[in-house]
Amino acid sequence: MTSKKYDLVIINGRVIDPELGFGKDGHIFIKDGKIVKIETDSASIRNELKNLDEHQKIDATDKLVVPGLIDIHVHLREPGREDEETVESGCKAAAAGGFTTVCCMPNTTPRIDNQETVKFVQDRAKDADARVFVVGAVTKGTAGEELSEIGDLVKMGAVAITDDGQYVQNAEVMRRALEYARMFDIPVMQHAEDQQLCAGAIMNESFESTRLGMKGAPAVAEEIAVLRDIALCRLTGGRVHFQHISTRLAVEAIRQAKQEGLNITAEATPHHLVLTDKEIGKEFNTNLRVNPPLRTEEDRLAVIEGLVDGTIDCITSDHAPHSEEEKDCEFDLAPPGMIGLETTLGLIKTFIIDKGYLSWADAIRKMTYNPARILNIPGGTLESGAIADITIIDPNKKWTVNAKKFRSRSRNSPFVGWKLSGQVYRTILGGRIVFER
Numbered sequence: 001m002t003s004k005k006y007d008l009v010i011i012n013g014r015v016i017d018p019e020l021g022f023g024k025d026g027h028i029f030i031k032d033g034k035i036v037k038i039e040t041d042s043a044s045i046r047n048e049l050k051n052l053d054e055h056q057k058i059d060a061t062d063k064l065v066v067p068g069l070i071d072i073h074v075h076l077r078e079p080g081r082e083d084e085e086t087v088e089s090g091c092k093a094a095a096a097g098g099f100t101t102v103c104c105m106p107n108t109t110p111r112i113d114n115q116e117t118v119k120f121v122q123d124r125a126k127d128a129d130a131r132v133f134v135v136g137a138v139t140k141g142t143a144g145e146e147l148s149e150i151g152d153l154v155k156m157g158a159v160a161i162t163d164d165g166q167y168v169q170n171a172e173v174m175r176r177a178l179e180y181a182r183m184f185d186i187p188v189m190q191h192a193e194d195q196q197l198c199a200g201a202i203m204n205e206s207f208e209s210t211r212l213g214m215k216g217a218p219a220v221a222e223e224i225a226v227l228r229d230i231a232l233c234r235l236t237g238g239r240v241h242f243q244h245i246s247t248r249l250a251v252e253a254i255r256q257a258k259q260e261g262l263n264i265t266a267e268a269t270p271h272h273l274v275l276t277d278k279e280i281g282k283e284f285n286t287n288l289r290v291n292p293p294l295r296t297e298e299d300r301l302a303v304i305e306g307l308v309d310g311t312i313d314c315i316t317s318d319h320a321p322h323s324e325e326e327k328d329c330e331f332d333l334a335p336p337g338m339i340g341l342e343t344t345l346g347l348i349k350t351f352i353i354d355k356g357y358l359s360w361a362d363a364i365r366k367m368t369y370n371p372a373r374i375l376n377i378p379g380g381t382l383e384s385g386a387i388a389d390i391t392i393i394d395p396n397k398k399w400t401v402n403a404k405k406f407r408s409r410s411r412n413s414p415f416v417g418w419k420l421s422g423q424v425y426r427t428i429l430g431g432r433i434v435f436e437r
């Protein structure tokens, strides 16, 4: 604790708080890791600012000041694949991308399906540059058969359960998972792709897969998976969060289920909002291989429509690091997944905000307030007393994605070389600057 009145003041920024509906110029005063107050400019405030040392101030003129971004779908690869990512490196990538909170997926080696592994990840995250919340596995070993000890996982701090990477194919297992999750008021995060329909698939089933001679995953595999879980939600009163929605049919199913009043939320990733399966045949860039696969233009536009009308609640990166050796192979042999923490904000600004689909305020809501509420985790607000997790954005800064600058241990992004607009300027975690450009 210092005796000073404030530790840090972010001055002259355009403050956007989706919860407070605040969208005006102001100064944010921080002390002991918390937001003390937000003030608009006035003579008395200018006086107060005069008494501060220069190092206590961040000048955010022409910048946006928003709650720290929250990504509820991230693979940190620890334990087991520290060559691809660690909790530490993943959190550095998060900070560089403006994220102050990430939720890590349990498909590590071993899986995060017991208290010890939850605790292991939490310990690794203690001094990291982002807050980490752990999502536990629905089933032991994510094998889809026997439920994990869900109560134990929650007791240890897991904020949700998922077998991400795989659909919980057995309806009976999913039913029980929803019933348990409901008792603990957590959602089941579902990777909705029917496994049998997708067996052996390398890309989306479409004109493109036929042209390229690759086995495709049909859009209906996502629709069927989503529809079954909607039915199970109706039956159990449980809560499903659909991950990385990629098809028109799934968006329509979720829209209808929400109209019915079911407890359902959904996310979309920048890659499904920006890319289509047409990209694959150009160079067979293995970084375009991802599950669910990149779809058609019609699907892409439908996912954007869902984002705009609120069917899709939040944006996540599905940051999925893979090593260069693993991706340096034929397209059909490459493991699915691409990194995303450091490109999400720029992609959303360039392809969603600049194209007029969402305002800054709406986009920020889908990357802060909404994901925080889905998982019942702190953050997503700049109100007085809140933890000072804050992202400062240079909204029109042009930049080129450079693989050498990634903080992630992996480089598997198909966006390398892309020119984007909108860049993180500072990331502040609990009042501490964890990233500065």
Ligand code: DOR
Pocket: 075, 107, 164, 165, 166, 191, 289, 290, 291, 292, 320, 321, 336, 337, 338
């Ligand atoms: O493309 C993907 N990669 N999709 C997933 O669901 C899992 C992820 C991974 O873990 O690499």
